């Protein structure tokens with residue numbers, strides 16, 4: 001029986017077909033799988049044909065319907081593995097097929113495709129131009145170095161006639177083979193051959209540096225090694241799962257690095273995956289859930305958490321999509337929720353039930369009452385932070401423990417007398433809020449953690465998304481929800497996206513990830529232009545590793561090496577004389593994206609630092625006849641209207657186009673949310689950093705286009721040197 005693999009190109013073609021045509025294609029594929037290879041070759045109806053003049057002798061086409069043809073790569077060994085490359089209207093399929101050639105990348109061992117015909121034209125053109133050039137783009141790298149990075153004869157000739165980066169860009173895939181182009185692009189951007197080796201080749205499992213010493217890889221082996229572009233379908237159920245729904249690449253194809261982390265057979269304890277924005281951390285978490293469910297016991301339950309209720313609901317939908325019909329029964333073993341909702345659920349089962357969570361304003365009022373007539377320089381914000389970031393963070397339960405503790409992350413000095421007074425204020429706060437049946441979220445988590453610790457774990461696995469924003473008390477909840485064991489906790493996050501004031505040493509809450517911590521670098525969401533604009537916002541800062549925020553741990557995380565596979569326009573930064581002019585321009589910008597670029601309104605977001613700006617934007621867009629909805633109202637996915645939100649509310653989301661407005665010096669950093677330096681210098685620095693990260697998070701929600709604007713004085717966080 002022939003085996004069948006499907007490429008990304010095929011799936012993308014398939015998803016653009018109408019339902020009738022999809023059915024025809026699916027039936028043809030099923031029919032294909034029911035013949036032996038010799039029957040296939042002899043079958044009259046399928047017309048498995050070699051193409052006249054094809055550059056790759058293994059390429060065949062096959063009849064799918066009266067109008068459609070499939071393009072296949074036939075096996076050149078005994079593997080019987082056919083790879084379905086495209087499905088297009090007859091003439092298009094033929095002209096695509098004759099000009100392509102497939103090859104195995106000698107370094108990555110993956111299957112690559114090139115447009116031979118066009119590359120030959122380019123070679124003639126660039127050869128003539130290069131003769132006159134004083135220097136060439138890759139002059140610093142010898143042929144041996146390039147070959148060791150997987151560059152083959154034809155690509156080497158082309159690389160040698162590139163004079164500047166734009167010459168290479170003109171040959172980008174689908175002309176050049178993808179892995180070879182990527183290696184050359186890295187070198188052209190100034191990375192060393194060693195860096196290319198580490199970043200691109202090693203993650204694909206290659207260990208032999210010298211091209212001459214490597215064992216050759218057959219085509220069928222290469223197909224199976226190309227899990228980021230090709231999937232083998234081994235059963236009708238698998239075929240249905242891959243072909244069902246809209247083609248969402250992340251469900252089927254993972255970068256080899258993503259695949260390695262998500263499908264690691266077994267971590268011996270908690271494991272962590274970090275990575276910049278859009279590197280697919282959530283995708284890896286979802287695949288990990290699938291792996292754990294598929295390989296676990298029927299009684300094993302799994303808790304999957306994220307930051308907001310809206311994100312939890314999206315995650316649940318995505319998990320259902322990933323599991324498909326074949327694995328739909330596994331969903332019953334998963335709970336997808338926020339840590340706060342889980343903590344509340346734990347407390348509901350206690351005699352007093354779950355306290356009502358305090359809003360920020362009512363918490364401030366409660367601190368004011370707790371302070372009473374006490375004469376002190378402590379602001380309500382200071383008290384709230386001291387309680388949350390020291391007492392609850394370290395789980396200090398007695399005055400003696402508070403008097404003796406090191407106040408990590410706090411920059412103000414407090415002597416014994418002051419601490420004793422403060423403890424009394426905190427006691428009054430606790431008693432008074434308890435008597436009203438209320439608590440802060442951090443208090444709620446602390447109580448739930450204590451309850452779980454006393455009553456024992458409820459889950460076999462915990463998977464945590466957006467891990468960077470959890471409070472130590474929330475970590476204790478998660479730690480207590482699962483017994484220490486292999487594969488107990490899998491967490492993903494990005495310390496550069498921390499926008500709430502939560503710093504935690506994972507070690508101190510019993511989550512030991514040392515030796516099981518890995519990183520992702522390829523951004524799948526935003527264009528390189530948006531990514532590098534955003535990364536510049538943080539470029540002069542050092543970040544602690546996700547789980548090592550205790551300054552003593554010392555390890556740092558960096559965005560260096562983060563890159564995108566997508567290209568697009570450079571983000572715009574525009575100043576206006578007044579808010580009204582800025583809103584005029586916003587309306588024009590939204591119209592441009594929607595009417596000229598054809599972007600649906602629901603794929604456009606407008607973000608602002610302040611709620612008042614959000615309200616003004618919604619009102620203005622509506623006045624001009626543009627549908628607009630607040631993200632806070634949790635609009636149904638796909639419902640019409642520009643999404644308008646505070647920058648905080650954009651966390652975890654993504655849009656084709658994003659406009660960030662009102663970025664003035666008074667809105668960002670928003671000083672009301674920043675502790676004064678004279679109250680607590682360390683807290684001041686943390687708060688300012690959170691404001692900067694907030695801009696970073698908001699900007700990196702954009703996939704194709706980003707427009708930033710302000711009126712009057714611009715925010716000091718914007719880089720004035722960028723256009």
Ligand SMILES: Nc1ncnc2c1ncn2[C@@H]1O[C@H](COP(=O)(O)OP(=O)(O)OP(=O)(O)O)[C@@H](O)[C@H]1O
Nearest residue numbers: 249250253254255277278279280281282283524525
């Ligand atoms: N292997 C992949 N192939 C194609 N698309 C992918 C892949 N991995 C991730 N993506 C897409 O990239 C986008 C970002 O992925 P995801 O949300 O998982 O990233 P993230 O690292 O969690 O992002 P952030 O931290 O910025 O919220 C999504 O649209 C996702 O579908």
